[in-house]
Amino acid sequence: MSLRSSQWYSGNDRNSYMHRAWMRRGLPREAFDGERPHIAIANTASDLTPCNSHLNEVGKSVEQGIWAAGGIPLNLPVVSLGETNVRPTAMLWRNLAAMATEEMLRANPIDGVVLLGGCDKTIPSLLMAAASVDLPAVVMPGGPMLTGTFRGTPLGCGTDVWRLSEEVRAGTLSSKAFLDSESAMIRSRGHCNTMGTASTMACMAEALGMTLPGTSGTPAPDSRLLERSHETGRLAVDLVREGRRPSQVMTRGSFLNAIVTLAATGGSTNAVIHLLAIAGRLGVELDLDDFDRTGSGVPLLVDLLPAGRHLMDDLFRAGGLLAVFKEIADLLDPTAVTVTGRPLVDYLADAEIWDESVIRRRADPLLPDAGIAVLRGNLAPNGAVIKPAAASPELLQHRGRAVVFDSIEDVYARLDSPELDVDETSVLILRGCGPKGYPGMPEVGNLPLPAKLLAKGVRDMVRISDARMSGTAYGTVVLHTSPEAAAGGPLARVRTGDPIVLDVAARRLDVDVPEAEFAARKPAMDGHAEPVRGWQRLYIDHVTQADRGADLDFLTGSSGDYPGRESH
Structure with missing residues (x-):
């Protein structure tokens, strides 16, 4: 096994000395022996991204898994976009976050990466970066929050904000009652508990094969999330040793699986733009019509807000995404592999639906045809x-x-x-x-x-x-x-x-x-x-239209490392 990090650390010259010496702040000599993969933990934790504020804890479990598997964990804070706070819109900086993460992965002595994301744009930007660099990578989603209640009624964050605010404008709900619901809306750590963009993109990451199967949808406060984080850290080391890269996992078949999943779960329309952008980074052929061709006729099986009634912790207790996959197994590409090297469909034998009011049977769908039109x-x-x-x-x-x-x-x-x-x-x-x-x-x-x-x-x-x-x-x-x-x-x-x-x-x-x-x-x-400077100037000059993923035109269709150059 030839490690990429050895390009920095092996040898006895001045440059390798400097690379090792400056990293010897807690790392032992054997960390640089050329046998231990150096794994970055691309971490979008931020107090200004409330849905990701717990990812430092998640990162610690990933770190322990990397150590346990014989790797070297390295925390790498990357650009974090909080959907609820950033103005004018977090989408303005998705491509910037992807580009910045890509460049940090290229520039540093790492062999693989664990991608920690949750809030809407964080998982897409991390996947876009990983697709461009094509180093071994795996996603660890931060998980949805638990369900809060107000006056005895469950609240779907986001969905019920729109609903309740319209009732205030209609005069059927007092402003005081609306404001009283505020402290009940967000019950715990984690991202939105509806099938909004955050939950959708976690599901898309799993459908693409980029998570440990069965991980997405695990609630953020659930102890099993930390268990999965540890396993994900161990897997990242294996990915490097086995040489498995995102371009081998995220194939056209994987993207078609994601489109089927989008329909069956009633996922966000934002997934269309994000999936197009990720595919564009890999050079995978995917266009807008694929969403209609592949999603058309797929039944809606997941009864979650905003298309249904329940919330993400209900989906988890009802059997999770693997149970959904099992109901639509005949619609999935059986050759599409996951980060484990095994096909996604290999993980469905033991999946069960434990609550058919949340995950419907194929014969009794919420809607017979739920694909994005x-x-x-x-x-x-x-x-x-x-x-x-x-x-x-x-x-x-x-x-x-x-x-x-x-x-x-x-x-x-x-x-x-x-x-x-x-x-x-x-x-x-x-x-x-x-x-x-x-x-x-x-x-x-x-x-x-x-x-x-x-x-x-x-x-x-x-x-x-x-x-x-x-x-x-x-x-x-x-x-x-x-x-x-x-x-x-x-x-x-x-x-x-x-x-x-x-x-x-x-x-x-x-x-x-x-x-x-x-x-x-x-x-x-x-x-x-017409902005005169900065990111907005670059963005407006180079952003593509929505039907092409709204990525920057000079970032599509190429992947891999830059030619090696070293200077100090």
Whole structure:
């Protein structure tokens, strides 16, 4: 076994002396004998990423597992993005976090890496980095929080924030009661307990084969999470010794398994963008239509908010993701391997469903067809997505009059005005919030409903945007319209009053305006914002559209280490 770290530590010259000497702060001489893999623990723990604040404890168990297997653990703090705190949107920095982690993995004397993530963008950015460097890697998800209750009712974090805040605006819940629920919403350490983006991406990591099978969904406070962390540390050492890399695990078959899993679990639409970006880093052929082709006809089996009723600790006690996989085993690629070297389907024999109200049998699904639907038409020539499982069935085929907003600030300024010309059949359109437009593609696509319609009892309307929405959100919301308005997409030419036609069954999204008239219109938006410096300048100049994963154009399709150069 030839270790990459030996390029730094072996030999008797001045440079190898310096590398060893500066690391001899607790590491014994045998740490540099060329036999012990040096394993980085890429750690996204941060007090400003509340969902990841416990990852230092998780990292300690990983560290112990690495020592036990004969490796050398090395804590490597990396960029951490807290979904609830970072402005204007954590997605603006996903690619920066991925790039920074990639460069640190390349630059340092490490042979493999354990990826500690939890909150929405942390697992995607870590997987993008690992895919680019292609060093042996394994994901250790931080796990969801336990369920809190308010007035005897379980709370789904995120989902119930949207629900309760709309009830306040509708006048059916007092502001005091809403604020009283705040301390009950987040019961414990861990990420969102709904099938939002954090839980979805943990499930995607397992479906891709990048976790120890059976790990994702283990609640953050559960002692078994630390047990799995120890096992993951041991596995990281084995990965180096066996030479198994992300490019050997995350194959096209693995990505198709992830798409099937996304449908069966009712996962977040954000997974579409993240999976496209990860595949792009590996050079794996994956496009937007794969989500419809592969996800179409897959039943929704997991009854979790926002598409169902239960929460993540219910899924764990009901049998977890392996029990879900067993129900859809015939839809999974049997050749797709995991980080253990064995196919994912090899781990399903002992899986059981212990609560059929949480994990439904294949013969009794929550929905028979739950895949993300990809829409095309003159409003989205490069595609848009909708999550039928979280939508109102009666609105999946709809014609209504457009009410257009040019920014989220425009929404806040006009939405609740008594003069706003809107009714329950209207289609709310938000533009200027795509990758370049805001920039960063914020989670604002699930527009709040106008107050005067809430007061009438309306709780859903068709909404269309070039933005994203939180994986914890729900409603008949069309997202990721591509190209976005700020990049010259057709949303920029829609006017209030235009007839909008949504037909999910036919996979269509159109404005019913004569083609010549629509093409001749001057776009209402002049383009994207023009930052003068820093990351936003680089981001806007190089970010791709949503249908390509919103990654930077110069980071796709290449992997591996840089040619070796050493200087001091």
